[in-house]
Amino acid sequence: MSRYRIDYSRYDESSVPKRPSKHGTRPRTKDRPAHEDAITGRVTTVDRGRYTIYLAAQRKTKKTPGTKARYITAMRAREMRNTSIVPGDLVDLVGDTSGEEGTLARIVRLQPRETVLRRSADDTDAYERVVVANADTLIIVVAAANPEPRTGFIDRAMVAAFDAGITPVLCITKTDLADPTELIAHYNHLDLEIFTIGPLNPDSDDVSPILRPADLDALQERLAGHISALIGPSGVGKSTLLNALTGADRAVGHVNVVTGRGRHTSSSALGIPLNQAGTSMLIDTPGIRSFGMGLVDPDTVVAAFEDLAEAIANCPRGCTHTADSPGCALDAWVAAGHAGEAGPQRLASLRRLLTNRLETDDFE
Ligand SMILES: Nc1nc2c(ncn2[C@@H]2O[C@H](COP(=O)(O)OP(=O)(O)OP(=O)(O)O)[C@@H](O)[C@H]2O)c(=O)[nH]1
Numbered sequence: 631m632s633r634y635r636i637d638y639s640r641y642d643e644s645s646v647p648k649r650p651s652k653h654g655t656r657p658r659t660k661d662r663p664a665h666e667d668a669i670t671g672r673v674t675t676v677d678r679g680r681y682t683i684y685l686a687a688q689r690k691t692k693k694t695p696g697t698k699a700r701y702i703t704a705m706r707a708r709e710m711r712n713t714s715i716v717p718g719d720l721v722d723l724v725g726d727t728s729g730e731e732g733t734l735a736r737i738v739r740l741q742p743r744e745t746v747l748r749r750s751a752d753d754t755d756a757y758e759r760v761v762v763a764n765a766d767t768l769i770i771v772v773a774a775a776n777p778e779p780r781t782g783f784i785d786r787a788m789v790a791a792f793d794a795g796i797t798p799v800l801c802i803t804k805t806d807l808a809d810p811t812e813l814i815a816h817y818n819h820l821d822l823e824i825f826t827i828g829p830l831n832p833d834s835d836d837v838s839p840i841l842r843p844a845d846l847d848a849l850q851e852r853l854a855g856h857i858s859a860l861i862g863p864s865g866v867g868k869s870t871l872l873n874a875l876t877g878a879d880r881a882v883g884h885v886n887v888v889t890g891r892g893r894h895t896s897s898s899a900l901g902i903p904l905n906q907a908g909t910s911m912l913i914d915t916p917g918i919r920s921f922g923m924g925l926v927d928p929d930t931v932v933a934a935f936e937d938l939a940e941a942i943a944n945c946p947r948g949c950t951h952t953a954d955s956p957g958c959a960l961d962a963w964v965a966a967g968h969a970g971e972a973g974p975q976r977l978a979s980l981r982r983l984l985t986n987r988l989e990t991d992d993f994e
């Protein structure tokens with residue numbers, strides 16, 4: 631049984647006070663939980679009303695036969711018609727969940743979301759729509775060169791992550807083309823986890839480089855047990871990285887990650903399970919230029935800086951915490967040494983994020 635299943639024991643007949651009924655002892659339909667036999671899976675991609683869902687392997691128990699991990703296709707039950715469901719969502723399913731060719735299960739419930747990432751409003755859509763649910767990690771992918779890394783993009787992605795309550799991680803690819811030291815130094819005072827990924831053989835002019843196993847292992851270890859969303863500008867080597875992390879030699883048992891990709895349309899995010907249990911998933915967001923920050927409350931960004939967060943209790947109401955914000959308590963806090971020696975740089979970095987979040991030239 632998956633740990634996401636609702637505890638139905640409180641509906642157990644034995645725990646319901648017995649009362650005489652001319653209909654017998656079976657509780658009336660309206661008292662019984664709907665779809666008691668529903669199973670839970672995680673949505674990997676959405677395409678024209680069809681949802682691809684990953685069902686984790688279930689261990690054999692005395693009562694149940696045990697099942698293999700599989701992808702199934704489902705549609706929403708009628709009562710779910712107006713519920714938006716996105717990759718990363720946990721849904722409860724009934725009907726044919728065998729995953730066999732041509733079968734279609736029904737989604738009868740959406741489980742509460744831990745987090746949401748919204749796509750920022752753009753030319754095609756005036757609204758910020760949820761594109762990924764339940765991610766706890768945001769992998770921001772940039773190249774050391776070709777294309778040149780842009781700190782404005784990284785900063786805004788970080789703010790979007792903080793705003794959503796998600797941990798940002800920076801992943802720098804193509805380290806053979808340029809030394810990333812300077813870029814890394816830019817984030818010295820931000821407690822940002824940083825991974826570098828380079829090709830195994832930097833001198834080869836192979837068009838599809840084989841990435842260094844040690845780099846991949848380090849990132850793989852960080853991804854284990856997490857639902858991670860991936861964002862990056864075009865051409866940074868995201869596909870190369872994804873293939874290396876999920877490709878044939880690292881395949882998740884018999885689960886064909888290529889199948890998931892094959893069904894994929896570029897307008898939706900795509901989740902790729904990294905383990906049989908379905909507890910690790912990487913959700914790529916191709917074609918998404920930036921995550922929405924809507925009207926990010928500056929306080930949420932400051933909250934991500936533990937050493938500074940306390941100070942703003944003394945800020946004037948509506949303080950934006952920027953350098954030109956009159957009476958901002960952060961200056962005095964840092965001057966008094968409450969944020970330690972690195973305080974001034976930490977504050978400068980925080981303010982850079984707060985300022986850069988307002989810019990809009992994300993990709994291209
Ligand atoms: N020099 C170098 N080239 C790399 C590296 N990783 C990927 N590339 C190359 O960079 C180019 C772009 O890689 P992709 O993986 O297609 O990049 P992407 O981010 O998926 O790009 P889009 O499909 O446009 O979103 C390809 O020619 C890759 O072979 C690397 O570590 N070093």
Ligand SMILES: [Zn+2]
Nearest residue numbers: 945949951958
């Ligand atoms: Zn302030």
